[in-house]
Amino acid sequence: MFGLGYKKDGPEECDSKVRDFFVEGTTYNPLDGGILNLPEGNLDKNLQTIAEIAELCNDAGIIYKAHQFRATGVPTEAALKVLVEKLGVPDLQAQVKINLAREAVESSADQKVVHLGCCDWWNDKQTRVASLEFDRCRKSMGVIVQSREGKNCLLVKGAVENVLERSAFLQLKDGSIVEMDHRSREILHTKLNSMSSKALRCLGLAYKEALGEFSTYDGEKHPAHGKLLDPANYATIESDLIFVGMVGLRDPPREEVKGAINDCRDAGIRVIVITGDNKNTAEAICREIGVFYDGEDISRKSFIGKDFLALSIDQRCRILSGSGGCVFSRAEPRHKQEIVRMLKDAGEVVAMTGDGVNDAPALKLADIGIAMGIAGTEVAKEAADMILADDNFSTIVSAVAEGRSIYNNMKAFIRYMISSNFGEVASIFLTAALGMPEGLIPVQLLWVNLVTDGPPATALGFNPPDLDIMKKxxxxxxxxxxxxxxxFRYLVIGLYVGVATVGIFALWYTQDSFLGIDLSGDGHSLVSFSQLTKWGECPSWEGFKVEPFTAGSKTFFFDNNPCDYFTTGKVKATTLSLSVLVAIEMFNSLNALSEDGSLLVMPPWVNPWLLLAMSISFGLHFLILYVPFLAKTFGIVPLSLNEWILVLVVSLPVILIDEVLKFFGRRMAEAERRSRKLKYA
Structure with a gap:
C-alpha cells in the first residue's frame, strides 16, 4: 500500500485527504497482481515521480531461479522494482511494447529471463552520476541522476520521519509544488502512523531539483566531488526536499513464528526485538508474532533506541531484567551493542541474530552470534558463531530444543553409568562390610561394565526429547x-543395586523361599545369616555339615571339607547375584529415558534402540549362562524358571523407586518455575 501527495481541488487549497492504492501480489513476480484504483490511461505526474524514484534510487534486482522469482540485493528495494512494473509507464506506445515483450518471455521456454521493461524505460531516461549511500544517522539513500537534457536531480528514499523532517515542499497530483506547512506534516504523520500500525514497513520518497553546486555534477572530476566523499555532508545535500509520497511494504512473518515465540516464553527464553523499523511498525509486528499480548501495556517495553540510551543505567537495567518481551525500534549498531552488553553484565546468556554489516559488532559481542545464511552479509557471517541456513526464527527455537535434548541425553548416559557403577561399588562394599563371601568375581564385573552395560548406554543417546523439554x-x-x-538420586539407586545384589546372594544361603518362590529345588543346605557373615570361622564350627546339591549339570559334594560350601559352593548364589545386577541395570536404563518424566508418559518404546540394546545385553547374559564352556569361564551356572522369577522380583523395584524420585523431582521443578515467575512478575 502507498499513499501519495494531496489532491488539489482548487488553485490555492489542498484537500486533507491522501490517495491510497493497494498493490496486489505477494511475490517478486511483476505479473503477480496489479494495483487497485490505479487511474486508467497516462499516469499523473505524482505517480510518475513515485515510479522514477522507486526505480532509480535502487540497487536491487530480480532473478528467476529454481522456479521462483527472487530478489538480488535488499528485498525492500526489489519490492520497489515490482511496484514500478505494476505502475507502468506514461508512454502508452512504450507500455504496449513492454506488454508484448512480457508475453513473449512468459510463453518462451527460457524462464531465466525476468523482463523489467518499465524499470528499463525509466533508466533510459535518466543516468545515475552519484550515490549518497544509506547510513543509520539520516536513515535514507540518495542518488543524483542526470536527464538526457543534462539536468541534474536528487532522488531520495528512506525512513518517512527522516525524509519528512528534511522536506520543505510537497508535490501534488498534477505535479505542482506547494510549501510543506504544519497541517500538511500532521496529515502525513497521521497517515504514517496509520500505515505503520498495520505492520507496514514504510518508506518516504522525495526529490530535489535545486542542487546548487551539484546542478552540473558529472563525475569525480567535478569540483564538488570532494563533498560526496564525506557522508557527514549527505544530510545537508538532502535538505529542502520535495516530498512525493510514501510506500508501505508488507513483510508478513512466517506462520510458524508465533508458535516459536510461545515456545520461547514457555521455555523461559525472553525474546527482545531490535529493529531499525518505525516504532509503530515494530510494535504491530511484535503483537502479531506474539512478543506482546493483545491489550498488553507496553509503555515500559517499547522504546526508540536513542530514547532507551537516554535513560539512567538503573532504569535501563530494570527494563532489561523485567519479564516478557521488549522491542527497540529505530535502533543503531551502538544501541544493539549496548543492549547485548547490559544483558551479559546481568548474567544472561545472550543469543543475537542479524544479517547486516552493522549487526556484526553485536553478533561478535553476544554469547551466541547467529547470522542469516541466505540474506546475511559475509561480514555478519564471519562475526557470528552460527549461520542459519534457512533464515527462519523457528529453526533457532528447534535448535534450542535439540540442544536441550542432547544435553539431557548426555545426562541420561552419565546418570545411568554412575548409578550402575555406584551399585557395583556398593555391592562390593556391603559384601566386605558384612563379612560375607565374595559375591562377584573380577571377570564378572568386567563383563558387566564393558559388554552388558555398553549397548543400553549407547542407545540412551537416541532418546527423544522430553515432552515438556520446552516448558522448563x-x-x-x-x-x-x-x-x-x-x-541423591544416584545414591538411592546405587544403594538399592548394592542391597539387591548382595541380598539375593544372602537369600540363597539363608532362605528356602522368598515371597512364595521356592529356592530349595536344587537341594542346597541352608545356613543362618550369622554363619554366612562369619564364614571365615567355619573350620571351628562343631558338627557343621552340608548336603550335596546340583547346580547346572554338576553336583557338588562337601564330605571332605564342608567349609568349601562358601567358596566353590557359592556358584549358584553368584549366578543369582550377577543376574540381578544385569537385570537391574537393564531396568535402570528405562529410568534414564527421561530425567523427570514418568514411564507412563514416556514408555520404553519411544526409544526402540534402547529396547534393542536391552535385548542384546540380555542375550549376551543368556549366552554366558547357557553355553557350557562360557559358563565355566565366568564361574556361573544356568538358572531355573523359579530362580529367574526371583531375579525379576528383586530387580523390578528399581523402576518404582526411581518413579517416586521423579515424582518429587517434578514437584521441585514446578516450584522452581513458579518462583521464577513470581520473581519477574
Whole structure:
C-alpha cells in the first residue's frame, strides 16, 4: 500500500485527504497482481515521480531461479522494482511494447529471463552520476541522476520521519509544488502512523531539483566531488526536499513464528526485538508474532533506541531484567551493542541474530552470534558463531530444543553409568562390610561394565526429547552437571543395586523361599545369616555339615571339607547375584529415558534402540549362562524358571523407586518455575 501527495481541488487549497492504492501480489513476480484504483490511461505526474524514484534510487534486482522469482540485493528495494512494473509507464506506445515483450518471455521456454521493461524505460531516461549511500544517522539513500537534457536531480528514499523532517515542499497530483506547512506534516504523520500500525514497513520518497553546486555534477572530476566523499555532508545535500509520497511494504512473518515465540516464553527464553523499523511498525509486528499480548501495556517495553540510551543505567537495567518481551525500534549498531552488553553484565546468556554489516559488532559481542545464511552479509557471517541456513526464527527455537535434548541425553548416559557403577561399588562394599563371601568375581564385573552395560548406554543417546523439554526454565551457565538432588538420586539407586545384589546372594544361603518362590529345588543346605557373615570361622564350627546339591549339570559334594560350601559352593548364589545386577541395570536404563518424566508418559518404546540394546545385553547374559564352556569361564551356572522369577522380583523395584524420585523431582521443578515467575512478575 502507498499513499501519495494531496489532491488539489482548487488553485490555492489542498484537500486533507491522501490517495491510497493497494498493490496486489505477494511475490517478486511483476505479473503477480496489479494495483487497485490505479487511474486508467497516462499516469499523473505524482505517480510518475513515485515510479522514477522507486526505480532509480535502487540497487536491487530480480532473478528467476529454481522456479521462483527472487530478489538480488535488499528485498525492500526489489519490492520497489515490482511496484514500478505494476505502475507502468506514461508512454502508452512504450507500455504496449513492454506488454508484448512480457508475453513473449512468459510463453518462451527460457524462464531465466525476468523482463523489467518499465524499470528499463525509466533508466533510459535518466543516468545515475552519484550515490549518497544509506547510513543509520539520516536513515535514507540518495542518488543524483542526470536527464538526457543534462539536468541534474536528487532522488531520495528512506525512513518517512527522516525524509519528512528534511522536506520543505510537497508535490501534488498534477505535479505542482506547494510549501510543506504544519497541517500538511500532521496529515502525513497521521497517515504514517496509520500505515505503520498495520505492520507496514514504510518508506518516504522525495526529490530535489535545486542542487546548487551539484546542478552540473558529472563525475569525480567535478569540483564538488570532494563533498560526496564525506557522508557527514549527505544530510545537508538532502535538505529542502520535495516530498512525493510514501510506500508501505508488507513483510508478513512466517506462520510458524508465533508458535516459536510461545515456545520461547514457555521455555523461559525472553525474546527482545531490535529493529531499525518505525516504532509503530515494530510494535504491530511484535503483537502479531506474539512478543506482546493483545491489550498488553507496553509503555515500559517499547522504546526508540536513542530514547532507551537516554535513560539512567538503573532504569535501563530494570527494563532489561523485567519479564516478557521488549522491542527497540529505530535502533543503531551502538544501541544493539549496548543492549547485548547490559544483558551479559546481568548474567544472561545472550543469543543475537542479524544479517547486516552493522549487526556484526553485536553478533561478535553476544554469547551466541547467529547470522542469516541466505540474506546475511559475509561480514555478519564471519562475526557470528552460527549461520542459519534457512533464515527462519523457528529453526533457532528447534535448535534450542535439540540442544536441550542432547544435553539431557548426555545426562541420561552419565546418570545411568554412575548409578550402575555406584551399585557395583556398593555391592562390593556391603559384601566386605558384612563379612560375607565374595559375591562377584573380577571377570564378572568386567563383563558387566564393558559388554552388558555398553549397548543400553549407547542407545540412551537416541532418546527423544522430553515432552515438556520446552516448558522448563533454561539452566544457568554456572549450573552443575551433578547437583545435590541428582547426586541423591544416584545414591538411592546405587544403594538399592548394592542391597539387591548382595541380598539375593544372602537369600540363597539363608532362605528356602522368598515371597512364595521356592529356592530349595536344587537341594542346597541352608545356613543362618550369622554363619554366612562369619564364614571365615567355619573350620571351628562343631558338627557343621552340608548336603550335596546340583547346580547346572554338576553336583557338588562337601564330605571332605564342608567349609568349601562358601567358596566353590557359592556358584549358584553368584549366578543369582550377577543376574540381578544385569537385570537391574537393564531396568535402570528405562529410568534414564527421561530425567523427570514418568514411564507412563514416556514408555520404553519411544526409544526402540534402547529396547534393542536391552535385548542384546540380555542375550549376551543368556549366552554366558547357557553355553557350557562360557559358563565355566565366568564361574556361573544356568538358572531355573523359579530362580529367574526371583531375579525379576528383586530387580523390578528399581523402576518404582526411581518413579517416586521423579515424582518429587517434578514437584521441585514446578516450584522452581513458579518462583521464577513470581520473581519477574
Amino acid at each position: 526454565p533454561p539452566r544457568r551457565s554456572d549450573d552443575k552437571l551433578i547437583n545435590a538432588w541428582v547426586f
